[in-house]
Amino acid sequence: MSAVLDRVPKGLLVAGRWRPGAATFVVENPATGEALCEVADGTPADALAALDAADAAQRRWAAVPPRVRGEVLRRAHDLLMERIDEFALLITLEMGKSRAEARAEVEYGAHYLRWFGEEAVRIDGTWKVSEDGTARVLVTRQPVGPCLLITPWNAPLAMPARKIGPAVAAGCTMIVKPAEQTPLTTAALAEVLREAGLPDGVLNVVPTTRAAAITEPLLRDGRLRKLSFTGSTPVGRLLMAQAAGTVLRTSMELGGNAPFIVCEDADVDAAVEGAMTAKLRNIGEACIAANRFHVHADVAGEFTRKLVARMESVAVTVMGPMIDERQRSRVAALVDETVAAGAQLRAGGVVPDGPGYFYPPTVLTGVPSGARISREEIFGPVAAIRTFTSEAEVLHAANDTEFGLVSYLYTQDLNRALRMVERLETGMIGLNRGYVSDPSAPFGGMKQSGVGREGGNSGINEYLEQKYVAIDAGRA
Numbered sequence: 424m425s426a427v428l429d430r431v432p433k434g435l436l437v438a439g440r441w442r443p444g445a446a447t448f449v450v451e452n453p454a455t456g457e458a459l460c461e462v463a464d465g466t467p468a469d470a471l472a473a474l475d476a477a478d479a480a481q482r483r484w485a486a487v488p489p490r491v492r493g494e495v496l497r498r499a500h501d502l503l504m505e506r507i508d509e510f511a512l513l514i515t516l517e518m519g520k521s522r523a524e525a526r527a528e529v530e531y532g533a534h535y536l537r538w539f540g541e542e543a544v545r546i547d548g549t550w551k552v553s554e555d556g557t558a559r560v561l562v563t564r565q566p567v568g569p570c571l572l573i574t575p576w577n578a579p580l581a582m583p584a585r586k587i588g589p590a591v592a593a594g595c596t597m598i599v600k601p602a603e604q605t606p607l608t609t610a611a612l613a614e615v616l617r618e619a620g621l622p623d624g625v626l627n628v629v630p631t632t633r634a635a636a637i638t639e640p641l642l643r644d645g646r647l648r649k650l651s652f653t654g655s656t657p658v659g660r661l662l663m664a665q666a667a668g669t670v671l672r673t674s675m676e677l678g679g680n681a682p683f684i685v686c687e688d689a690d691v692d693a694a695v696e697g698a699m700t701a702k703l704r705n706i707g708e709a710c711i712a713a714n715r716f717h718v719h720a721d722v723a724g725e726f727t728r729k730l731v732a733r734m735e736s737v738a739v740t741v742m743g744p745m746i747d748e749r750q751r752s753r754v755a756a757l758v759d760e761t762v763a764a765g766a767q768l769r770a771g772g773v774v775p776d777g778p779g780y781f782y783p784p785t786v787l788t789g790v791p792s793g794a795r796i797s798r799e800e801i802f803g804p805v806a807a808i809r810t811f812t813s814e815a816e817v818l819h820a821a822n823d824t825e826f827g828l829v830s831y832l833y834t835q836d837l838n839r840a841l842r843m844v845e846r847l848e849t850g851m852i853g854l855n856r857g858y859v860s861d862p863s864a865p866f867g868g869m870k871q872s873g874v875g876r877e878g879g880n881s882g883i884n885e886y887l888e889q890k891y892v893a894i895d896a897g898r899a
């Protein structure tokens with residue numbers, strides 16, 4: 424364990440060199456509450472130095488052939504897969520998810536690098552004759568320019584990979600600001616990209632405990648051309664307001680409040696299986712975690728019984744701890760408040776003794792309508808179940824939120840599935856499936872869950888600017 428930690432750079436990556444910070448901060452292991460190591464605490468001056476480096480490298484990097492950019496990403500993918508155990512250990516140490524889930528995250532993140540490595544050579548343009556025939560319309564795509572990439576703690580490898588991959592493929596330079604809880608995996612990922620041949624200055628990394636202080640001057644600086652943020656909706660709103668000052672292009676991957684709908688004609692066993700994935704993956708600390716369970720009254724008894732049995736079979740130490748005490752107390756308070764308002768506690772709900780920030784898989788039924796637990800992102804291993812009796816009722820309830828990231832729908836009736844898929848107001852839908860993450864698919868939300876998509880065929884466009892050239896066609 425200490426060998427893995429020893430190998431991780433602890434400084435700030437600026438212009439291809441890891442430099443120490445003026446101060447440091449402690450990174451903690453959430454399973455024990457103990458310190459893992461100290462990392463440089465970036466300042467506004469460090470952030471501006473990183474922007475200087477990104478700006479200086481931009482033109483050269485944009486001119487590097489697409490195949491060469493793609494091969495850097497492919498090599499980085501291969502290196503990550505070779506070192507999957509080492510990366511998984513690092514994720515487990517600083518974030519808390521199980522080793523199996525951490526390995527799955529490394530694979531998922533690496534696949535984004537591979538996917539965008541392949542996209543680098545498929546950036547196309549168009550050519551056509553203007554409507555009146557007097558001009559030719561040439562449309563090309565160019566890298567948008569230096570980007571600021573801000574990432575959350577819940578997937579410390581996949582979240583930066585999902586942004587770095589398309590930025591590198593498009594020919595952009597960047598500054599990554601990892602979450603302060605999990606800066607180590609991002610630092611190790613940056614090292615892998617350097618080893619894979621990414622030139623100095625293309626990728627700069629500034630860990631910090633003062634996120635707002637370092638991002639504000641960057642967002643005000645006209646050299647920055649793009650902000651891609653993954654995190655909570657309140658911080659996303661704040662950043663969008665700041666980005667308005669320079670009319671900065673933004674991509675926002677924000678919070679969710681996913682409904683998980685089980686219709687009366689669903690395969691209940693499949694729904695329980697999907698619920699386990701959609702609820703417990705990442706200890707429930709996922710933007711795409713199922714947040715509100717809506718189960719038809721005819722199958723609610725069977726679904727709840729089976730879900731409770733499965734949730735109780737998961738040992739809390741195997742599932743992993745929550746990220747910190749603040750998150751754990753927030754989830755515990757949400758459960759206690761819901762029970763006090765009349766819900767029944769069917770599993771879990773009690774904070775275990777001992778070190779670390781563990782909270783057990785928990786099931787609540789009879790959740791009152793309008794309860795805070797149904798309006799807010801739980802971000803923990805808690806399934807809050809309500810029943811419904813009609814399709815119209817459940818569609819109204821599912822869409823009755825400002826969020827619109829993902830929904831899960833279990834039904835075996837094709838016509839019902841098509842009807843409901845069209846009416847659900849979310850950017851992604853898991854139809855008879857509890858898992859939607861896939862590098863080949865456009866990941867992102869509607870409403871206040873975000874703007875833009877990551878991955879899929881359109882993901883690279885977030886980092887490309889269209890340029891249109893009107894060419895006079897002359898006269899015959």
Ligand code: NAD
Binds near residue numbers: 573602658659
């Ligand atoms: P957060 O919003 O608190 O922090 C996210 C990042 O923003 C961190 O790097 C943090 O340091 C930084 N930050 C915080 N305040 C800032 C400020 N004022 N200015 C600039 N940067 C600031 O979110 P979190 O707790 O780290 O992550 C959990 C949230 O992320 C959840 O809401 C979850 O749904 C969301 N999330 C969304 C997706 C998605 O793709 N839609 C994926 C993962 C997580």
